[in-house]
Amino acid sequence: MYKALHRVGEYTLLMKKSITLPDRWNMFFKQLIREIYKLGVDSLWIVIIISIFIGTVIAIQISLNISSPLIPKFTIGYTTREIILLEFSSSIMCLILAGKVGSNIASEIGTMRVTEQIDAIEIMGVNSANYLIFPKITGLMLFIPVLVIFSMFTGILGGIAASYLAKDGMTPASFEYGLQFYFNSFYIWYSIIKSIIYAFIISSIAAYFGYYVKGGALEVGKASTNAVVMSSVMILLADVILTHLMLT
Amino acid sequence: MIEVKNITKTFDGRIVLNNISALFEDGKANLIIGRSGSGKTVLIKNIIGLMTPDSGEILYDGRNFLNMSKSDLKLLRREMGMLFQGSxxxxxxxxxxxxxxxxxxxxxxxxxxxxxxxxxxxxxxxxxxxxxxxxxxxxxxxxxxxxxxxxxxxxPKYLFCDEPNSGLDPKTSLIIDDLIYSITKEYKMTTVINTHDMNSVMNIGDNIIFIKEGIMEWQGDKHQVITSNNKALNDFIFASDLFRKVKEMENNQEEG
Known part of the structure; x- marks a missing residue:
C-alpha cells in the first residue's frame, strides 16, 4: 500500500515537472515533430492492417451468429459499425498501441537514464522531464485521434469487404444500409475523446516507468513490461469510467 | 575555483562522504582518486548538483551552489561542462x-x-x-x-570528468588525458577528474585528492604522490608491481 502511494506521488510530481511551458519553443517543436513521426506515423501501418482484418472478422462472425429470420440482415452492418466506433478503434486499438508505443517510450527513456543521458541533460540546466516527456505526451495526444479515425475508416472498409466476399447471409447493400442505420455522430466524438485520454495514460505511465529506472539493461526491460501492463490496466479502468460518464 | 566545505552524505544511514573539504583550483587538473566504492562518484555528483549533500557547502568562485536561486543556478549551469563515464x-x-x-x-x-x-x-x-x-x-x-x-x-569555467579513461586502451587513454589537460590550460578551466587510472595520476595530476571510505585521506600533486608516506595512498597507488618499481627507482634516484 505504501509503495503504491509512493508511486502515485512520484508519478504526480513527475507530471508536474514535465507539463510546464518549455524553455525553448523551437527545441520543443523539433522534439514534438520527431515524436509524432516516431510514435504516431510509424504506427499507422499496424493500425491499418489490424483494423482491416478485425473489421472483416467482426462482420463475418456476426453474420455467422445471426441466423434468425427474425433479425434483419442490416443488423450485421449496424453491429459491426457500433463495435468499431464504440470500442475497437479507441479502446482495443489503444491497448495494442500501449504495447507498441508504451514499451518504446519506457525503453527509450529508461536507456537514457541508465546511460546517464538524462543526467547530461540535467547538468546543462535543462528540465529533462519537460524536454523528454512533454513532447511525447503532446505528440501522442495529438496523433492518436488521427490513428483512431484511420482505424474506424479501415475497420469499416474491412467489414464492407467481408460483405462482398460472403457467400450467403449478408449482402453489400444490406451491410451498407446497416452502417447508416440509426447513426449517432457523437459516438465518433466519444471515441476520439477516449483516445486522447488513453494517449495521456500510455505516454505518461510509460515515461514514468522509464524515467525512474535504476540499474541496467535488465531493469530497462522490466520497466518496459511494467509500463505496458500498468497502462493497459489503466486504459481498461478509464474505459469503464468514461463509458459510464459519457454514455449512460 | 571550487571549494567544498565539510560535505557529508549518507544513504540509508550509511556514511558515504564524511566531512570532506577540498579546494579545486583554476587552470589545474584536479583529480579525485580512490578505490571503487570510496565515494568519488558521490562526491562529484554532489559538486555538480545531481545529488544534494546532507550538510556542508559548495562554493563556485565564492557563490554558494546549494543556496542559489533558480535563475542563478541556470547561469552557473552554463559555466559547467561534464564528461560522463559512458560519454x-x-x-x-x-x-x-x-x-x-x-x-x-x-x-x-x-x-x-x-x-x-x-x-x-x-x-x-x-x-x-x-x-x-x-x-x-x-x-x-x-x-x-x-x-x-x-x-x-x-x-565552460568548470569541467567535470567522471572516469574519462574507463573502457579505453592505454594509448587512447593518454590521448584523452592530454586533450583534457591541454583544454584545461587553454581555457584556464577548473577541471575536476574522477579517476582510478594511475597513468592519469602520474601524467596530469596537478592537484590530487585521495578518498578512502568517504574520508579525505590525502591531498597533494603528482610529484608528492611518489614521495608520500601515507600508507593507504601507497597501498592504492602502488598496488601494481610496475608502479612499486617506479617508486623505488624515484626514491633511489633522490637518495643517490
Missing part, C-alpha cells in the same frame, strides 16, 4: 547535433554561428570528419572526444 551522448542525435545541443539551449547566436562553434569544437578534438555520424557508429575513444567537444561547446 552519455544522445543516441538519437548525430555527433554534431550532440555538440550543438548545449548551444541550442543556451546560446542566442544564429543557427549558422552555433553550427560553426560546434564544428570548431569537433575540430579541436580531431573529430571534424565525424559530425554526421551517430554515437553507435563511432568507437569508444571517439565518443569520449565527442563528449569533450560537447562539454566545451559553451566555453
Amino acid at each position: 552519455a551522448l544522445f543516441d538519437s542525435m548525430t555527433v554534431l547535433e550532440n555538440v550543438m545541443f548545449p548551444l541550442d539551449v543556451f546560446s542566442k547566436d544564429s543557427a549558422r554561428e552555433r553550427r560553426k562553434r560546434a564544428e570548431f569544437c569537433l575540430d579541436r578534438v580531431n573529430l571534424s570528419d565525424s559530425g554526421h555520424l551517430y554515437p553507435s557508429e563511432i568507437s569508444g575513444g571517439m565518443m569520449k572526444r565527442a563528449a569533450i567537444a560537447r562539454a566545451i561547446a559553451l566555453q
Whole structure:
C-alpha cells in the first residue's frame, strides 16, 4: 500500500515537472515533430492492417451468429459499425498501441537514464522531464485521434469487404444500409475523446516507468513490461469510467 | 575555483562522504582518486548538483551552489561542462547535433554561428570528419572526444570528468588525458577528474585528492604522490608491481 502511494506521488510530481511551458519553443517543436513521426506515423501501418482484418472478422462472425429470420440482415452492418466506433478503434486499438508505443517510450527513456543521458541533460540546466516527456505526451495526444479515425475508416472498409466476399447471409447493400442505420455522430466524438485520454495514460505511465529506472539493461526491460501492463490496466479502468460518464 | 566545505552524505544511514573539504583550483587538473566504492562518484555528483549533500557547502568562485536561486543556478549551469563515464551522448542525435545541443539551449547566436562553434569544437578534438555520424557508429575513444567537444561547446569555467579513461586502451587513454589537460590550460578551466587510472595520476595530476571510505585521506600533486608516506595512498597507488618499481627507482634516484 505504501509503495503504491509512493508511486502515485512520484508519478504526480513527475507530471508536474514535465507539463510546464518549455524553455525553448523551437527545441520543443523539433522534439514534438520527431515524436509524432516516431510514435504516431510509424504506427499507422499496424493500425491499418489490424483494423482491416478485425473489421472483416467482426462482420463475418456476426453474420455467422445471426441466423434468425427474425433479425434483419442490416443488423450485421449496424453491429459491426457500433463495435468499431464504440470500442475497437479507441479502446482495443489503444491497448495494442500501449504495447507498441508504451514499451518504446519506457525503453527509450529508461536507456537514457541508465546511460546517464538524462543526467547530461540535467547538468546543462535543462528540465529533462519537460524536454523528454512533454513532447511525447503532446505528440501522442495529438496523433492518436488521427490513428483512431484511420482505424474506424479501415475497420469499416474491412467489414464492407467481408460483405462482398460472403457467400450467403449478408449482402453489400444490406451491410451498407446497416452502417447508416440509426447513426449517432457523437459516438465518433466519444471515441476520439477516449483516445486522447488513453494517449495521456500510455505516454505518461510509460515515461514514468522509464524515467525512474535504476540499474541496467535488465531493469530497462522490466520497466518496459511494467509500463505496458500498468497502462493497459489503466486504459481498461478509464474505459469503464468514461463509458459510464459519457454514455449512460 | 571550487571549494567544498565539510560535505557529508549518507544513504540509508550509511556514511558515504564524511566531512570532506577540498579546494579545486583554476587552470589545474584536479583529480579525485580512490578505490571503487570510496565515494568519488558521490562526491562529484554532489559538486555538480545531481545529488544534494546532507550538510556542508559548495562554493563556485565564492557563490554558494546549494543556496542559489533558480535563475542563478541556470547561469552557473552554463559555466559547467561534464564528461560522463559512458560519454552519455544522445543516441538519437548525430555527433554534431550532440555538440550543438548545449548551444541550442543556451546560446542566442544564429543557427549558422552555433553550427560553426560546434564544428570548431569537433575540430579541436580531431573529430571534424565525424559530425554526421551517430554515437553507435563511432568507437569508444571517439565518443569520449565527442563528449569533450560537447562539454566545451559553451566555453565552460568548470569541467567535470567522471572516469574519462574507463573502457579505453592505454594509448587512447593518454590521448584523452592530454586533450583534457591541454583544454584545461587553454581555457584556464577548473577541471575536476574522477579517476582510478594511475597513468592519469602520474601524467596530469596537478592537484590530487585521495578518498578512502568517504574520508579525505590525502591531498597533494603528482610529484608528492611518489614521495608520500601515507600508507593507504601507497597501498592504492602502488598496488601494481610496475608502479612499486617506479617508486623505488624515484626514491633511489633522490637518495643517490
